[in-house]
């Protein structure tokens with residue numbers, strides 16, 4: 001399907017025809033909105049007190065009629081598969097609902113290079129897929145999910161690596177390390193920034209010694225951590 005209005009709490013977006021080659025001259029736009037706007041508001045302590053009071057009263061008089069207010073939700077986008085004709089076919093990802101607004105663009109993606117994930121700062125996120133008039137590729141598959149505001153989302157752990165640090169909220173930092181015989185490629189640590197994006201992609205661990213030594217290292221790790 002080419003474009004559409006999507007709702008949370010989660011779902012999947014693929015390029016048209018995926019996993020078969022996408023069409024030339026495509027221009028598809030998706031806008032993702034967190035599920036329940038009525039729950040998507042930040043409440044003040046005073047409002048919370050009134051809410052609790054009315055909840056207590058209504059529970060007595062009517063039984064409980066109220067929804068429990070949640071913290072604001074934002075959209076997290078995770079890339080599962082990505083292959084576009086480099087430099088000519090693009091997927092642009094932005095914050096909010098104003099599609100194409102230069103000020104809200106997070107990334108213009110092409111080729112096979114993607115971030116681990118993208119998290120919106122508002123309860124909405126937009127994606128625009130554009131292709132030129134020649135040569136296609138396999139396209140993309142991304143999943144989206146609502147998460148609590150103030151988080152960058154879980155970027156995962158690199159294969160053959162370890163991670164320290166547990167928080168994914170603003171200012172939290174994660175540290176990465178590779179198993180012996182593997183080399184870390186990328187940043188050793190990343191920080192969750194105020195715009196809900198990690199300061200870098202999670203690193204990867206590649207075998208730097210012989211395959212036998214890497215295999216031994218992995219076996220040792222799996223046996224000792226089991």
Ligand SMILES: [Ca+2]
Nearest residue numbers: 085132134135
């Ligand atoms: Ca193309």
